[in-house]
Amino acid sequence: MSLSQGVRVKVPASTANLGPGFDTLGMALSLYSWIEMKASERTVFHLHGDEMGGLPKDKSNLIYKVAQMVFEEAGQAVPELEISMYSEIPLTRGLGSSASAIVGALAAANALIGSPLPDSKLFDMATNLEKHPDNVGASLFGGIITAVWDGTHADYMRIEPPANLGTLVVIPHFELATSKAREALPAQVSLADAVYNISRSSLMAAALSAGRLDLIRTAMKDRVHQPYRAPLVPGMSKILDEAPDHGALGIALSGAGPAMIALVDRDEPRVQELSAYLVETMKAEGIVSSCYSLNPVAEGVQLLDDINNRSFLDMIRGEVTA
Ligand SMILES: Nc1ncnc2c1ncn2[C@@H]1O[C@H](COP(=O)(O)OP(=O)(O)O)[C@@H](O)[C@H]1O
Numbered sequence: 001m002s003l004s005q006g007v008r009v010k011v012p013a014s015t016a017n018l019g020p021g022f023d024t025l026g027m028a029l030s031l032y033s034w035i036e037m038k039a040s041e042r043t044v045f046h047l048h049g050d051e052m053g054g055l056p057k058d059k060s061n062l063i064y065k066v067a068q069m070v071f072e073e074a075g076q077a078v079p080e081l082e083i084s085m086y087s088e089i090p091l092t093r094g095l096g097s098s099a100s101a102i103v104g105a106l107a108a109a110n111a112l113i114g115s116p117l118p119d120s121k122l123f124d125m126a127t128n129l130e131k132h133p134d135n136v137g138a139s140l141f142g143g144i145i146t147a148v149w150d151g152t153h154a155d156y157m158r159i160e161p162p163a164n165l166g167t168l169v170v171i172p173h174f175e176l177a178t179s180k181a182r183e184a185l186p187a188q189v190s191l192a193d194a195v196y197n198i199s200r201s202s203l204m205a206a207a208l209s210a211g212r213l214d215l216i217r218t219a220m221k222d223r224v225h226q227p228y229r230a231p232l233v234p235g236m237s238k239i240l241d242e243a244p245d246h247g248a249l250g251i252a253l254s255g256a257g258p259a260m261i262a263l264v265d266r267d268e269p270r271v272q273e274l275s276a277y278l279v280e281t282m283k284a285e286g287i288v289s290s291c292y293s294l295n296p297v298a299e300g301v302q303l304l305d306d307i308n309n310r311s312f313l314d315m316i317r318g319e320v321t322a
């Protein structure tokens, strides 16, 4: 790749926490953003897709700012950029749009200057920006990740998603900024609640590693963040209680919400019933929502090699199926 040629990356969305693994567990999902980055004479943005409306088209854009951090870290100056982006990841719904933007920008900028920074460095930079490693780890490495952040460095283990694991994601048609959903959390939790979550988060990671889908119903429960966020998402407490009786293996708030993610066995015959239950329960609370069947994806951010073969928009037309 050369500076004038530019680079393209494709980065997955993610769901964080998986219930008990607050700021720890994350899983990459089959919903994507694409970024093209080229050195340019002046900085210009081409933002495509419904999800990009309202984002800045100048040097205050997150993608530009993150790219400059990479160039600075690598000791190379690329002050002006032409950036194209298309995203199918809804903003502020709990599907890691900010993490995917950060990871996509880090990966594209690093590739543009010949990939001087290793993935471990990109992970530390991404976590430092996002402040928790769960979403960024999943978007960077793909699959399921369990991660630890000490304020400077992030360590992680990647888990291959079980072959039969699918998801249903119900996305309410309202925004909830992660910052607002974090403000709802208490500064301290009880020892009993800490034990409740540590035990379930550990069980969740082990069960997913071993493909023990039968343990998810017990493992996916949480007492550290969901009870405090429930007032922000009408219908959430009812859905978390009842969805396993409608065919979910387990269910949790996706990241900081307001989306909720049900883990399902792909052979589960009641998936349609579950989807209808999720949407109807939200509707009874006066909330319009959409329900998507998304798959865990094994691959994290990818560098695409077709930049000379077709335009950015032709590539998007070929890639987006929904
Ligand atoms: N492609 C992007 N370019 C610039 N900023 C983005 C992009 N994607 C997300 N963001 C920023 O991230 C914010 C959403 O992040 P957040 O509140 O953490 O929700 P989530 O990550 O769950 O979608 C957006 O409001 C926007 O400021």
Ligand SMILES: N[C@@H](CCOP(=O)(O)O)C(=O)O
Pocket (backbone or CB within 6 Å): 014, 016, 017, 022, 023, 024, 093, 094, 095, 096, 097, 098, 132, 134, 135, 178, 181, 182, 225, 254, 255, 256, 257
């Ligand atoms: N662990 C974080 C995850 C936030 O994820 P997002 O997709 O909502 O940004 C939290 O729960 O606050």
